C-alpha cells in the first residue's frame with residue numbers, strides 16, 4: 001500500500017515511525033517541512049527533515065526528544081568560549097550531518113538529492129523528500145514585529161503570541177522532484193500530528209502540493225496534535241486558540257479546509273465533535289508514548305490496515 005505522509009519535526013517523526021511499522025517502509029513517502037530551515041554558523045540546518053531522518057535511522061535521542069542519541073557538545077562549547085552564536089543547539093554528531101549537507105548544497109546539489117543520499121547512507125528505506133528544493137522560510141508575526149521562525153521558536157522559546165504566519169518564497173516554490181508523483185501514486189495521504197500552522201502550513205503553502213491534495217482521488221487523513229485541547233508539546237494549542245478561536249477538533253480540521261476526509265482525534269476530545277462537517281472523526285488514544293502506541297495510532301489513521 002503506497003502511503004504519503006506530510007510531516008513536521010518531532011511529532012511527525014514519532015508518527016512516521018509508527019507508520020513504517022504498519023506499512024512496508026519502502027512504500028511510504030514522507031514529505032517534510034523546510035520552513036524551519038536556517039543558516040547558522042555557516043551551515044544549512046534542516047531541523048524537521050533531520051528529526052525524521054534520525055527517527056527512521058534509529059539515531060534519535062528519545063529522552064531529550066530531539067537531536068541524536070549519544071550526543072556530545074564539544075564543538076558548541078568551543079563556539080561559546082570563542083564568543084560565537086550558540087542559541088541554536090547543535091551537537092557534535094548532528095554537526096557532522098550539517099557539514100556534509102552544507103557542502104553538497106554549496107556545490108549546487110538540490111536539497112532533495114542531498115536528503116536522499118543522507119537517508120541511503122543512514123540505511124533508511126523510506127523515501128524522505130523536502131516539500132520543495134526552493135527557499136521557503138516561515139516568519140512569525142508578533143507584538144514585537146515579524147520574527148524568523150527559529151528566532152521566535154528557539155531563541156525566544158515561542159513565548160510571543162502569534163498574530164500571523166507567513167511563508168516567504170512559498171508562492172513561487174515548486175514541489176521537490178518526486179513529491180507530486182508520490183501524492184498521485186499514494187493510496188492514502190496522511191497528515192501527521194504536527195503543528196498545523198508552522199509544520200504542515202509551509203508544506204501546504206507550496207501551490208503544487210496544495211493542488212495535489214485538493215484534487216486527490218484517495219482519502220486524506222490528518223491526526224490531531226492536541227490531546228484534551230492541549231498540545232503534547234509546543235505552541236500548537238496557543239496558536240489555534242488565538243488564530244482559529246479554539247482548540248476543538250473542528251478548529252484543527254479548519255486548518256485543513258478541503259484537504260482532508262478524516263481527522264484522528266484523541267478520546268479526551270471526543271465530547272466535542274461538532275462542526276466537523278464532511279470530515280469524519282476517528283476516535284482513539286493518540287499519545288505516542290512508546291512503539292506500541294505509535295503503531296496503534298498509525299493503524300487507526302490507516303483505517304485498521306493489518307500489519
Ligand code: GDP
Pocket residue numbers: 007008009010011012013014048051192193194195199223224225226227230231232233234235236237286287288289
Ligand atoms: P516540530 O517540528 O519538532 O515542532 O514537530 P511537529 O510539528 O511535527 O510536532 C509537534 C506537535 O506534535 C505538537 O503540536 C504536539 O502536540 C504533537 N505531538 C507530539 N507528541 C504527540 C503525541 O504523542 N500524540 C499527539 N497526538 N500529538 C503529539
Ligand code: CA
Pocket residue numbers: 008009010033036047048198199
Ligand atoms: Ca519544526
